[in-house]
Amino acid sequence: xxxxxxxxxxxxxxxxxxxxxxxxxxxxxxxxxxxxxxxxxxxxxxxxxxxxxxxxxxxxxxxxxxxxxxxxxxxxxxxxxxxxxxxxxxxxxxxxxxxxxxxxxxxxxxxxxxxxxxxxxxxxxxxxxxxxxxxxxxxxxxxxxxxxxxxxxxxxxxxxxxxxxxxxxxxxxxxxxxxxxxxxxxxxxxxxxxxxxxxxxxxxxxxxxxxxxxxxxxxxxxxxxxxxxxxxxxxxxxxxxxxxxxxxxxxxxxxxxxxxxxxxxxxxxxxxxxxxxxxxxxxxxxxxxxxxxxxxxxxxxxxxxxxxxxxxxxxxxxxxxxxxxxxxxxxxxxxxxxxxxxxxxxxxxxxxxxxxxxxxxxxxxxxxxxxxxxxxxxxxxxxxxxxxxxxxxxxxxxxxxxxxxxxxxxxxxxxxxxxxxxxxxxxxxxxxxxxxxxxxxxxxxxxxxxxxxxxxxxxxxxxxxxxxxxxxxxxxxxxxxxxxxxxxxxxxxxxxxxxxxxxxxxxxxxxxxxxxxxxxxxxxxxxxxxxxxxxxxxxxxxxxxxxxx
Amino acid sequence: xxxxxxxxxxxxxxxxxxxxxxxxxxxxxxxxxxxxxxxxxxxxxxxxxxxxxxxxxxxxxxxxxxxxxxxxxxxxxxxxxxxxxxxxxxxxxxxxxxxxxxxxxxxxxxxxxxxxxxxxxxxxxxxxxxxxxxxxxxxxxxxxxxxxxxxxxxxxxxxxxxxxxxxxxxxxxxxxxxxxxxxxxxxxxxxxxxxxxxxxxxxxxxxxxxxxxxxxxxxxxxxxxxxxxxxxxxxxxxxxxxxxxxxxxxxxxxxxxxxxxxxxxxxxxxxxxxxxxxxxxxxxxxxxxxxxxxxxxxxxxxxxxxxxxxxxxxxxxxx
Numbered sequence: 033x034x035x036x037x038x039x040x041x042x043x044x045x046x047x048x049x050x051x052x053x054x055x056x057x058x059x060x061x062x063x064x065x066x067x068x069x070x071x072x073x074x075x076x077x078x079x080x081x082x083x084x085x086x087x088x089x090x091x092x093x094x095x096x097x098x099x100x101x102x103x104x105x106x107x108x109x110x111x112x113x114x115x116x117x118x119x120x121x122x123x124x125x126x127x128x129x130x131x132x133x134x135x136x137x138x139x140x141x142x143x144x145x146x147x148x149x150x151x152x153x154x155x156x157x158x159x160x161x162x163x164x165x166x167x168x169x170x171x172x173x174x175x176x177x178x179x180x181x182x183x184x185x186x187x188x189x190x191x192x193x194x195x196x197x198x199x200x201x202x203x204x205x206x207x208x209x210x211x212x213x214x215x216x217x218x219x220x221x222x223x224x225x226x227x228x229x230x231x232x233x234x235x236x237x238x239x240x241x242x243x244x245x246x247x248x249x250x251x252x253x254x255x256x257x258x259x260x261x262x263x264x265x266x267x268x269x270x271x272x273x274x275x276x277x278x279x280x281x282x283x284x285x286x287x288x289x290x291x292x293x294x295x296x297x298x299x300x301x302x303x304x305x306x307x308x309x310x311x312x313x314x315x316x317x318x319x320x321x322x323x324x325x326x327x328x329x330x331x332x333x334x335x336x337x338x339x340x341x342x343x344x345x346x347x348x349x350x351x352x353x354x355x356x357x358x359x360x361x362x363x364x365x366x367x368x369x370x371x372x373x374x375x376x377x378x379x380x381x382x383x384x385x386x387x388x389x390x391x392x393x394x395x396x397x398x399x400x401x402x403x404x405x406x407x408x409x410x411x412x413x414x415x416x417x418x419x420x421x422x423x424x425x426x427x428x429x430x431x432x433x434x435x436x437x438x439x440x441x442x443x444x445x446x447x448x449x450x451x452x453x454x455x456x457x458x459x460x461x462x463x464x465x466x467x468x469x470x471x472x473x474x475x476x477x478x479x480x481x482x483x484x485x486x487x488x489x490x491x492x493x494x495x496x497x498x499x500x501x502x503x504x505x506x507x508x509x510x511x512x513x514x515x516x517x518x519x520x521x522x523x524x525x526x527x528x529x530x531x532x533x534x535x536x537x538x539x540x541x542x543x544x545x546x547x548x549x550x551x552x553x554x555x556x557x558x559x560x561x562x563x564x565x566x567x568x569x570x571x572x573x574x575x576x577x578x579x580x581x
Numbered sequence: 582x583x584x585x586x587x588x589x590x591x592x593x594x595x596x597x598x599x600x601x602x603x604x605x606x607x608x609x610x611x612x613x614x615x616x617x618x619x620x621x622x623x624x625x626x627x628x629x630x631x632x633x634x635x636x637x638x639x640x641x642x643x644x645x646x647x648x649x650x651x652x653x654x655x656x657x658x659x660x661x662x663x664x665x666x667x668x669x670x671x672x673x674x675x676x677x678x679x680x681x682x683x684x685x686x687x688x689x690x691x692x693x694x695x696x697x698x699x700x701x702x703x704x705x706x707x708x709x710x711x712x713x714x715x716x717x718x719x720x721x722x723x724x725x726x727x728x729x730x731x732x733x734x735x736x737x738x739x740x741x742x743x744x745x746x747x748x749x750x751x752x753x754x755x756x757x758x759x760x761x762x763x764x765x766x767x768x769x770x771x772x773x774x775x776x777x778x779x780x781x782x783x784x785x786x787x788x789x790x791x792x793x794x795x796x797x798x799x800x801x802x803x804x805x806x807x808x809x810x811x812x813x814x815x816x817x818x819x820x821x822x823x824x825x826x827x828x829x830x831x832x833x834x835x836x837x838x839x840x841x842x843x844x845x846x847x848x849x850x851x852x853x854x855x856x857x858x859x860x861x862x863x864x865x866x867x868x869x870x871x872x873x874x875x876x877x878x879x880x881x882x883x884x885x886x887x888x889x890x891x892x893x894x895x896x897x898x899x900x
Contacts, residue, residue, distance in 0.1 A: 410847055425835065468782065474842070478832075478839035479793075481832070516800070517796065520793070520796050524789050525786070527734075531733045531737060536726070540778055
């Protein structure tokens with residue numbers, strides 16, 4: 033019995049140390065500030081306590097669908113004229129209500145099969161084609177629509193993420209919002225101005241493609257460049273630095289001032305591989321930009337008479353230089369000596385250069401810093417008051433056993449708070465403490481004490497029937513009595529908390545989390561730890577001990 | 582120290598008083614929900630704009646109202662935050678109705694209020710405000726979420742009770758829970774306090790709490806029924822309640838202490854939440870004794886009157 037007891041006590045101490053680590057980690061020092069820092073590192077505060085902004089945005093994915101079908105309308109017209117189907121009208125009758133429906137009408141009867149042949153071809157596999165009198169109707173397949181919507185959503189998330197990260201604010205979140213279709217939630221701690229946020233999200237990063245002046249440069253510094261140019265830069269050109277790769281010096285390029293295409297002209301950019309398996313990038317431009325680009329690229333092919341390279345400039349730095357392998361209109365590939373990483377980074381830059389669709393704000397939640405601090409103070413005050421009240425009562429009512437309960441309660445709180453720091457250690461997402469979360473801690477104290485009360489009352493009952501202290505404690509902790517009720521009550525509340533976690537938003541989720549952790553910790557402390565303390569106390573006192581309860 | 586040592590109160594005998602008490606509060610709540618304050622919803626559910634401005638010194642709410650009117654803001658409501666313990670006593674909450682925030686023009690209300698305040702106070706005297714704007718889409722989504730949460734919670738409870746107890750116990754527990762929810766929501770209606778998502782969370786928690794309390798009494802009833810076959814159900818129920826009285830009052834008392842400290846010190850953001858829990862803890866305890874237990878006996882008597890065999894204690898208690 034004694035050995036068992038030592039083992040159990042050791043186990044409890046190990047648990048205590050582990051969860052203390054969860055709360056403060058290994059602090060750098062023992063000063064007040066060092067401890068506070070360690071605490072802040074581990075226990076992540078929700079926006080309602082830290083202060084910050086949370087936005088729910090809706091992406092107008094139908095914009096993207098419309099762009100796709102707009103482009104396809106042009107293609108259909110081109111393709112039909114290639115097979116000499118003249119006079120046909122290709123348009124979208126209802127771009128708002130049915131953005132995915134294109135109607136072809138006015139086709140001469142003898143040309144119907146030619147026209148149909150074009151539309152059944154490989155360019156339009158995303159459409160269901162139906163023939164009707166004088167023409168056809170193309171309807172974008174639901175799968176294709178879903179693809180476009182998903183893609184647009186992802187692109188929006190990437191773009192906003194990119195921009196938000198540039199703020200340099202820690203721990204931002206940009207992700208899909210589960211409650212509705214095509215919605216994004218953005219969380220920015222430490223940002224208190226919704227106007228500022230709007231500006232950040234909605235501006236376009238400065239990105240453009242400029243032609244490289246042929247036969248000049250690149251040089252390794254501004255001075256060398258100027259020397260080579262004879263002292264001055266021609267008025268229609270400019271010197272732009274490259275971003276430089278690690279291990280290589282920065283380069284200075286001579287570019288024409290007139291850009292070929294700008295960031296807003298890019299609709300999409302994806303990394304891929306060319307036919308030799310080397311990394312390259314596919315991109316899509318808007319129709320207007322596509323025409324401009326076509327003119328430029330066909331005039332300056334690498335294999336042609338006046339080849340020129342293109343420089344992709346972002347934030348006043350040349351990110352990449354590429355040669356033109358073929359004339360490109362709106363869809364093309366850029367080849368260069370890219371690595372996979374470079375292509376991925378580059379396509380991200382191009383994709384996030386512009387938002388693919390309009391955004392609506394559905395929900396704003398901003399907490400100012402002073403109000404967040406107020407909430408923390410209020411929450412902590414309530415927690416301390418509640419805990420003290422409960423502990424004092426336990427000591428008065430249960431005397432010696434009250435100390436038992438107070439110790440169990442303290443360990444309960446340590447374990448509960450320790451969870452915050454330990455979840456990341458085992459690879460789970462770190463829980464966030466919100467104001468309702470603090471309320472959950474307080475509630476855990478009240479409800480958790482129930483377990484102790486149940487057991488202690490049982491023990492008192494058994495003592496009244498004349499049993500010895502040890503036997504009464506045995507009976508008090510027996511499975512058939514208080515224990516099964518404790519399990520019952522904990523399970524029902526944890527189930528309720530689980531449902532709240534699934535269906536609640538941020539602050540409510542925080543409440544569900546602390547309540548669940550608290551009750552789980554309580555199962556451990558009130559059943560195992562309390563028992564060990566009783567056994568230890570009785571063990572010291574000997575066989576015919578009296579229990580102070 | 583011991584309370585309720587050898588309590589021997591005839592609880593079931595008092596059931597008519599209990600019924601009367603419950604009826605008064607239930608009916609008052611229902612009447613208020615139907616005709617008076619209805620069910621006050623916070624902007625979580627009904628949409629709108631709410632701005633909390635932390636002033637540096639105790640503010641004059643009339644000044645704030647003047648500032649808003651001069652700025653052309655319409656349909657606003659202002660409220661001074663009442664807070665014990667000194668914190669937050671200088672905050673003013675400005676609320677605008679759902680029309681101030683549409684999905685297309687989400688910030689209309691907020692910008693109007695901020696401009697009005699800047700023009701009047703010239704940007705001094707207050708710190709960065711907290712803003713909550715809920716557009717119509719978001720409001721509807723939250724309503725749906727709250728509905729699902731409640732539905733699934735109740736379903737979960739029912740399933741759990743079905744496994745652990747016979748049907749009659751489950752029904753009695755559910756009636757008690759329904760009674761508690763009705764009176765709590767009725768209290769919010771009577772006091773004209775808003776119901777937000779956190780309040781719903783509190784109500785779901787108190788449903789769990791009330792269920793717990795009822796389960797404790799039922800567990801004891803089942804245990805006693807297993808031990809003694811001779812006593813009438815009423816006697817067993819009475820005895821069970823008296824035996825668990827100590828525990829019931831203690832737990833509710835302790836939980837009530839913690840919830841009370843939340844209500845007093847927890848601040849305005851948690852006020853609705855704390856109120857729901859405070860009312861809920863009291864009513865939840867009451868209902869286990871006053872509603873659930875008498876229902877058991879009443880069902881038994883009803884079955885006897887119909888000539889059917891007694892449902893309890895004839896059946897073996899499930900373990």
